[in-house]
Amino acid sequence: MRLFLSSYRFGTAAESFVRLVREPGRIAVIANAADAWPSTARAAAVTSEMAPLRSLGFAPEELDLRDHLGDPGSLRERLEEFPSVWVRGGNTFVLRAQLARSGGDAVLTELVREDRLVYGGYSAGACVVTPSLRGIEFSDDPADVATACGTAVVWDGLGWIDRVIVPHAGASALADDGISQTLAFLREHDIDHVALTDDDVLVVDTEHGDPAGTVDP
Numbered sequence: 001m002r003l004f005l006s007s008y009r010f011g012t013a014a015e016s017f018v019r020l021v022r023e024p025g026r027i028a029v030i031a032n033a034a035d036a037w038p039s040t041a042r043a044a045a046v047t048s049e050m051a052p053l054r055s056l057g058f059a060p061e062e063l064d065l066r067d068h069l070g071d072p073g074s075l076r077e078r079l080e081e082f083p084s085v086w087v088r089g090g091n092t093f094v095l096r097a098q099l100a101r102s103g104g105d106a107v108l109t110e111l112v113r114e115d116r117l118v119y120g121g122y123s124a125g126a127c128v129v130t131p132s133l134r135g136i137e138f139s140d141d142p143a144d145v146a147t148a149c150g151t152a153v154v155w156d157g158l159g160w161i162d163r164v165i166v167p168h169a170g171a172s173a174l175a176d177d178g179i180s181q182t183l184a185f186l187r188e189h190d191i192d193h194v195a196l197t198d199d200d201v202l203v204v205d206t207e208h209g210d211p212a213g214t215v216d217p
Contacts, residue, residue: 033090072103
């Protein structure tokens with residue numbers, strides 16, 4: 001299992017993502033964390049991911065989970081075309097709901113755990129792989145799920161790692177009171193977590209005996 005989890009894009013460790021993938025090529029871009037945004041803002045969010053990935057030698061293509069609702073088989077076929085996937089930020093609860101609706105939670109879990117797909121994600125894309133989304137509601141509004149998906153909120157994360165990730169910690173331009181509230185909640189309930197600044201990334205590479213992950217830099 002190879003994971004690149006960050007607060008904002010590549011942090012200061014873009015080379016770590018390239019190294020994890022081994023050879024840049026086609027990469028699926030999942031932007032469904034932005035599904036509750038106005039269509040123009042969502043389209044801009046997709047576009048904004050492409051140039052940074054291309055600058056590292058990747059050939060990015062959007063993979064919209066909404067094209068596979070209730071059809072995990074077609075989603076699996078699509079994902080199997082790519083050696084890696086990049087999941088951008090937005091609303092963690094919306095992303096989690098869209099993964100559940102498309103079967104992407106199960107499909108991604110299988111492909112990632114079998115090391116058939118390298119996973120890169122930041123902000124919501126990183127938070128969603130943790131054991132639970134409890135505490136994230138102080139920064140991301142769970143009510144957006146009803147608007148974007150028309151389904152109930154899913155509070156369980158994908159459970160690929162044992163710690164909760166708190167992005168935009170420290171002196172981040174994206175930091176708000178919600179981050180402080182999330183950290184206070186996690187400490188109060190003695191929940192293992194890692195707070196990432198926008199420079200930090202958490203790299204997990206179980207092939208090389210690193211199941212807990214290493215924060216870089």
